[in-house]
Amino acid sequence: MSKINERLKKLHTIALVVALAVFLLVVVYEIHNLDNNSKRYLSEHYISEGVRETGAINLVTSVLYDYRAFDTLGEATVILTAAAILSLLVPVSKATMLGTKFSIIVYQTTKFSIPFLAVLGVHLIFFGHLSPGGGFVGGVVLSIIPILLTITYGVEFSESKLKPAKKKLVEDIGAIGFILLGLLGVVTGSNFLANGQANFGPGNTGELISAGLIPYLNVMIGIKVGAGLAIIFNSLIKEK
Amino acid sequence: MINLIFNLLMIFLVITAFFMVFTKDISNSVIALPVFGVILVVIFVILQAPDAAMAEAIIAAGLTTVFFVITINKTEY
Amino acid sequence: MEAAVWVIILPLLTAFFLGISKLYFKKILFPLVTGSAIIYLYLLISVSTNSYPPKVYSVGGWGLLGINLMVDPFAAMFLLIIAILFLPVILFSLKYIKIDKHDYFILTYLMIGGIAGMVLTADLFNLYVFLEVTSLSSCALVAIKKTDKAIEGAFKYLIMSTLGSFFILLATILTYHLAGTLNMAEIALEFKELPFKLKSILMALFVFGYALKIGLIPLHAWLPDAYEDSPIPYNVLSSGLVMKAAVYALIRVLYIIFGIDFLSESGMLAIGVFWGVITFIIAHLLAFQQTNLNRLLAYSSIAQIAYITIGLFVGTDGGLIGGSFHILNHAIMKGTLFLVIGIFYYSLSAINIKDIKGLGYQFPIISFTFVVASLSIVGLPPFNGFITKWLIIEAALEAGFGYAAFFILVGTFLSLTYYLKVIVTLYTKTEKKIVIKDPGLSLRLPTIFLGSLCIVFGIVPSLPLSLINKIPQFLLDHSEYIRILLGG
Amino acid sequence: MVIPYVVVIILFSLGIYTVISKKNLIKMVIGFTIVESSLILLLILIGYKPSGTAPILDRQYEIVVDPIPQALALTTIIIGGSVTAVMLALVIKIYKRYGTLNVDELRKLRG
Amino acid sequence: MITPGLLYLSGALLLFLPITNRIKYIMSFLITAGALIVTFYLIPGYSLELDFLKYTLVPFKVDNISKLTGLIFAVGGMAAVIYSINLCSLSNLRLIFVFIGSALTVVFAGDLFTLYVFWELMTISSSFIIIMASDVTKKTGYFYFLVQLVGGLSLLWGIFLQYSATGNLSLHAIEAGLPFFMIAIAIKLAFVGFHTWLPLVYSKAPFYVAVVLSIYTTKVGVYVMFRLLSGINILAYAGLISALFGVVMALRQKQVLRLLSYSIIIQVGYMIMGISIGTEEGTTGAIFHLVNHILYKTVLFMAVGVVIYTTGKDSFENLGVMGRKLPLTSIATLVAFLGIAGVPFFNGYMSKTIIKDALHEPLLKWGLDLMSFGTSLIFLKFIYYAFFKKSTINIDKKPAISMQFGLGFLTVFMIVIGINPFLLENLTTINLGINYFDKKHLLSGIQPFLWSIAAFILLKKYVVKNYQRLLYYDGYRKMAKLFVATGYKLSNYHDGKLNRYLVWATSTLIVLLLLLMF
Structure with a gap:
């Protein structure tokens, strides 16, 4: 009896998922039938005017840090929330890790790669408005440094080099800095998070110091994301 | 040519996903996770989205997998 | 209108500063928290009193190219609820929360920031981002006690809420694909020409996603679990603000993007009303079974939010007024009830119905507050719950949903059965000697303040109604909202 | 270009199926990552224009793909990663408390 | 002109002051006597209007019949309060004052809204009088409250039907929703079939409570029946x-x-x-x-x-x-x-x-x-x-x-x-x-x-x-059992299995999609 019940349940689940897929197919089919090429004036505006208005060559960055910078504040908050949750779930004092001894090559490689990672991360952050990358990606790359340290040398070593409190501080400073940079717009008589509109001197398009506040916002997000992900990782691994 | 590669990648993506879901051993499915991520990254690059590709490569394929590995490490002992 | 953006970033900033103070200056917690809450109160009141005519604030100054915040009467009403609830709850928690105090306040402020963002934003993707902030921090607050039940509840909550988020995100992406923009007003204009079927499916995805967060039956199962072992001041905010924020967002999306004509044409209004009726009947039946007071109140919250849903889905002026007013009233009433339970829990860790036996004589004023709030939530005169119930029933009758109106009365009866059970237990004398930790004034005062609002809004409903009466003007006919948002 | 959309739908449904039917907690979380990946893929897909170039305008290009969905995709990736991390932390916690990864054993809250 | 009901209600508020027994006696006597005098000097034909929500209410309207009823209510109130003042606690005295006050307001009510509000207030206060009176009356009070609430709710539903049929709330003979008014009044009057609460309450409750209740509860029902269903x-x-x-x-x-x-x-x-x-x-x-x-x-x-x-x-x-x-x-x-x-x-x-x-x-x-x-x-x-x-x-x-x-x-x-x-x-x-x-x-x-x-x-x-x-x-007992059993069954479905909840959720989505598509 229970076996039949199990079967029925499984069948029910599969039927549900198939029905969902069919509905989504209907949506795609309907969209396919529509002629919706003409409806992208927003992106067309970004593409044609974006470089001039924001000063950033990388349009994704200009969308993230200028047109829709408020979203970025929101997602930075999400990371901060996640970091806060993880550091809440794992009390600070317990710092042990299931140790695995690696061969000497691993240690050497780690030591060797850390400067490269740092340079790569900083490059990604600072050139975020010129090339692919930006605060998020660069921050994540930076966060790999403590992660590598933790994996190869253990939590104690990693946390003695980069104290959790410091990371938390850096994360908070990043978030606060983002908001303060946003408030610069208010100070100069424009709106919150204004950049292209507030005339911070877009500079010469294509140079490092250009695009107004975008590089600084990138830096803030970079250190925030890096510190946040490092906290998340360390908390996860410290979990006994 | 690029179309063919693209479609093949798509098929691989689906196969990896199915493998991830239906394999019995959880470590197997977690090992398949970065593969899945990398295929996605290539697809993003083909679709002209370098930013998203980088983020996906580092976060989804890299960090998330590490998180999963840690979780398995912590739970299967 | 700088104040509008401050409404969102002040709580976020406070949370970030709290993060620093947790590490280096633990002493400044109290002045930081209370000071920020008081400034926030002032901000909220000044924004919500300036809400008519609605104002648009463009973040980054990009106008239609970027993200816009919009303060209309509906948003103002919601900000008013935050204003009423937030300071009392913060004062209450300062004494109530003992461990992980900093984390609690960080997450609370993040949650409030997320809610404020959801309320004010007029951009679909921004709404999703803030929704995610809200549900993630809310879920963390559920887990903050780190007991078995708290962790389990948080996990269930997170799974369900993420499922909902994904459907909302899917619908948002498809909307962008179809409309080419994320500004609600422009989407609304674009959506007028879309085929019926496509719109219906999109709407179903939105409705499902938000209904998961609202907790309409049978999507409610995570909700009582999330309430059972979470800090009680959080429960006040959760039932008063988090669930309501989802209702708010749903109504915003449906009424602004899809428009009332499409809603009635596609039958969404009828479905919503019917769904509400089913929800509150079952929720009342389930609430009667509970022995844990938190769970009981959680089920009661589900039922009350179903009343709100009915009011808002009736689709007339009266319905919108009644539903919105009930959002306010329910926040106050349920807040009072939870705070009273919080005091009981603080004093003698009593959380089951049988534990509170005889407390009516130990805490006469607090228990009286409980009685007032529960009678109010049942919907008896002369308290505020009655006023809104009257408005909702009248609107439902007027719009032709006679069965819904009738069942609301049945629901009133059902809700009395379990609230009266609690009250009777409260006033049953017991032989057992009770050891009591004195809750002190800082726990009593917020409770009594909220409880007295139950009576004040019952006798003088015109106080909030002067604001609420303007809500339908911008929801029912979305062209006005669109005109203002487009800057015309 | 219909095949990619079909793939998105398959991945989405597969993810949902994993979430609702698998008993293992880690499998459920994997299901969520699949759903999330499918949504990111959808975002990138709707921004794509045939023979367009990436939205990095160091020169003037004829056709440039839509930058907005890519920005949204970045946001979604970050949010998804955070949510996954929180979920996994909770999974570990649950394993410590309950000694199992089976969903059906999480039954301390009911009624 | 001040309404006698308001006098009693404010009396209830005054009793919140920290007072000694002697002042309690004097104050109660003054209020009851004052209410009697005020009622005696009411002028038939007087009415008072008040704007509330979007209605114009008439909370106070005097004619011959209501004056006579009010007078006897005031007399009864005076006698009952004097009779029971020695026996009941302060909190109960407050509730008795609210009860009498709302009964008197019902008598002078000029519209259905006021009528309903104070009718319900009578229910609440009398239920709490019973619940608070002693430990043996808790269950009785519970039952009484529920039964009276059913009456109140059917009155409310009747009022809604009447309002949607006629468009106003004025107090005259009923045009729509007659059965609901009948149920409401039948419960208040303890009509056969609806009577079970009355002997139960009056025999279980302390006698001074029975005295107060017997003066007003059924009589208000009679008065309202005279107004609405004559x-x-x-x-x-x-x-x-x-x-x-x-x-x-x-x-x-x-x-x-x-x-x-x-x-x-x-x-x-x-x-x-x-x-x-x-x-x-x-x-x-x-x-x-x-x-x-x-x-x-x-x-x-x-x-x-x-x-x-x-x-x-x-x-x-x-x-x-x-x-x-x-x-x-x-x-x-x-x-x-x-x-x-x-x-x-x-x-x-x-x-x-x-x-x-x-x-x-x-x-x-x-x-x-x-x-x-x-x-x-x-x-x-x-x-x-x-x-x-x-x-x-x-x-x-x-x-x-x-x-x-x-x-x-x-x-x-x-x-x-x-x-x-x-x-x-x-x-x-x-x-x-x-x-x-x-x-x-x-x-x-x-x-x-x-x-x-x-x-x-x-x-x-x-x-x-x-x-x-x-x-x-008692047929009501069977209904209550059914109610509890249904709830029990429903709560059994909430067995804590997350998969089950998720399947519910997805099924809802599919149902929703189907409903909206077709």
Whole structure:
């Protein structure tokens, strides 16, 4: 009896998922039938005017840090929330890790790669408005440094080099800095998070110091994301 | 040519996903996770989205997998 | 209108500063928290009193190219609820929360920031981002006690809420694909020409996603679990603000993007009303079974939010007024009830119905507050719950949903059965000697303040109604909202 | 270009199926990552224009793909990663408390 | 002009002040006396308007009938408060004040909204009086509240139907939603089938609570019925059936309070008959009967209360302490008995005469006689135990002065109305033109009483018997069981399995999609 019940349940689940897929197919089919090429004036505006208005060559960055910078504040908050949750779930004092001894090559490689990672991360952050990358990606790359340290040398070593409190501080400073940079717009008589509109001197398009506040916002997000992900990782691994 | 590669990648993506879901051993499915991520990254690059590709490569394929590995490490002992 | 953006970033900033103070200056917690809450109160009141005519604030100054915040009467009403609830709850928690105090306040402020963002934003993707902030921090607050039940509840909550988020995100992406923009007003204009079927499916995805967060039956199962072992001041905010924020967002999306004509044409209004009726009947039946007071109140919250849903889905002026007013009233009433339970829990860790036996004589004023709030939530005169119930029933009758109106009365009866059970237990004398930790004034005062609002809004409903009466003007006919948002 | 959309739908449904039917907690979380990946893929897909170039305008290009969905995709990736991390932390916690990864054993809250 | 109801309600608020017992006495007396005086000087025709929500309400409107009802309510309130002030706690006194105040406001209400609000307030306050009174009454209070709430809600639904049919909330005869108004009033009146709360509450609750409740609860029902449902002839038969049922049930009780509560059902039957005739004569008779009934039934309740107070129980045997040991109580009981039996020159006689005159159908006339006969028979049993049966029970303590005072106060009123029945007519400026003391009326008034004495002597064995077995069947209990069982089953589905919840969620999504697509 229970076996039949199990079967029925499984069948029910599969039927549900198939029905969902069919509905989504209907949506795609309907969209396919529509002629919706003409409806992208927003992106067309970004593409044609974006470089001039924001000063950033990388349009994704200009969308993230200028047109829709408020979203970025929101997602930075999400990371901060996640970091806060993880550091809440794992009390600070317990710092042990299931140790695995690696061969000497691993240690050497780690030591060797850390400067490269740092340079790569900083490059990604600072050139975020010129090339692919930006605060998020660069921050994540930076966060790999403590992660590598933790994996190869253990939590104690990693946390003695980069104290959790410091990371938390850096994360908070990043978030606060983002908001303060946003408030610069208010100070100069424009709106919150204004950049292209507030005339911070877009500079010469294509140079490092250009695009107004975008590089600084990138830096803030970079250190925030890096510190946040490092906290998340360390908390996860410290979990006994 | 690029179309063919693209479609093949798509098929691989689906196969990896199915493998991830239906394999019995959880470590197997977690090992398949970065593969899945990398295929996605290539697809993003083909679709002209370098930013998203980088983020996906580092976060989804890299960090998330590490998180999963840690979780398995912590739970299967 | 700088104040509008401050409404969102002040709580976020406070949370970030709290993060620093947790590490280096633990002493400044109290002045930081209370000071920020008081400034926030002032901000909220000044924004919500300036809400008519609605104002648009463009973040980054990009106008239609970027993200816009919009303060209309509906948003103002919601900000008013935050204003009423937030300071009392913060004062209450300062004494109530003992461990992980900093984390609690960080997450609370993040949650409030997320809610404020959801309320004010007029951009679909921004709404999703803030929704995610809200549900993630809310879920963390559920887990903050780190007991078995708290962790389990948080996990269930997170799974369900993420499922909902994904459907909302899917619908948002498809909307962008179809409309080419994320500004609600422009989407609304674009959506007028879309085929019926496509719109219906999109709407179903939105409705499902938000209904998961609202907790309409049978999507409610995570909700009582999330309430059972979470800090009680959080429960006040959760039932008063988090669930309501989802209702708010749903109504915003449906009424602004899809428009009332499409809603009635596609039958969404009828479905919503019917769904509400089913929800509150079952929720009342389930609430009667509970022995844990938190769970009981959680089920009661589900039922009350179903009343709100009915009011808002009736689709007339009266319905919108009644539903919105009930959002306010329910926040106050349920807040009072939870705070009273919080005091009981603080004093003698009593959380089951049988534990509170005889407390009516130990805490006469607090228990009286409980009685007032529960009678109010049942919907008896002369308290505020009655006023809104009257408005909702009248609107439902007027719009032709006679069965819904009738069942609301049945629901009133059902809700009395379990609230009266609690009250009777409260006033049953017991032989057992009770050891009591004195809750002190800082726990009593917020409770009594909220409880007295139950009576004040019952006798003088015109106080909030002067604001609420303007809500339908911008929801029912979305062209006005669109005109203002487009800057015309 | 219909095949990619079909793939998105398959991945989405597969993810949902994993979430609702698998008993293992880690499998459920994997299901969520699949759903999330499918949504990111959808975002990138709707921004794509045939023979367009990436939205990095160091020169003037004829056709440039839509930058907005890519920005949204970045946001979604970050949010998804955070949510996954929180979920996994909770999974570990649950394993410590309950000694199992089976969903059906999480039954301390009911009624 | 200030409304007497408001006076009582503010009195309840004043009692929140930290006060000593002496100030409590003085304040309560001042409020009750003030309310009586204010009511006495109300001018018929006055009305007050108030804007609330989007309606224009008339919370205060005076006419002849409402003035008379308000007057008797104020008198009853004064007597009841004086009677019970020594016995009840401060919190209960507050609730009693709210209760009386809302009853008085209902009487002067000029629209359905005010009526409903204060009707519900009466329910709430009286329920809490019962719940707070003692530990044995918790369940009773729970049941009472639920039953009364059903009444209140059906009144509310009726009001909504009426409002959507007519578009205003003014207080006149009902056009729509008649069955719901009927249910509401039937519950308040303890009509057969809806009566289970009344004997239960009045016998379980402390006697001073029963005194207060008996004055207002059913009488407000009668008054509202007069306002909303007068002139529905068919209801006269319903009243008759209810009353006869009350007679049968009352005879079978072994508790005096239960007997009195069933007797309320009988008396309410008279009023239903009077109101449902619908002529001026009938309705006036009903209202006059309401006045008289409040007077003598309150006195009887008070007298039984004195017995309970002094001996501790309310079985029939304990009534034997009356007579020499409690002289004032005994006199009052006798006067009340003669009044309720409808003996000429006592107060019940005049209203019964009016109602009888208003009736034209022979069946009803005959039924009315039967009801009078039954009433007398029941109270002959009462009197028999009180004065004729030898009893060995002694009193434990002396009744308080305040109790005696409340009792005496009402007795004086009874005697005055009995001797001069035109007093009520003059008070309301209604002239019915009935000569109460001519031969025809006197004869028809005294007849049932005489018959009942004869019957009592003949059938004494059966009448005075102490019935042990009670006819008790409660359909509500079954409904409650069904309700609980359904909830239990539903909560069993919430077994904590996350997969199950997720499947529910996805099924909902599919259903939603299907519904919206097609």
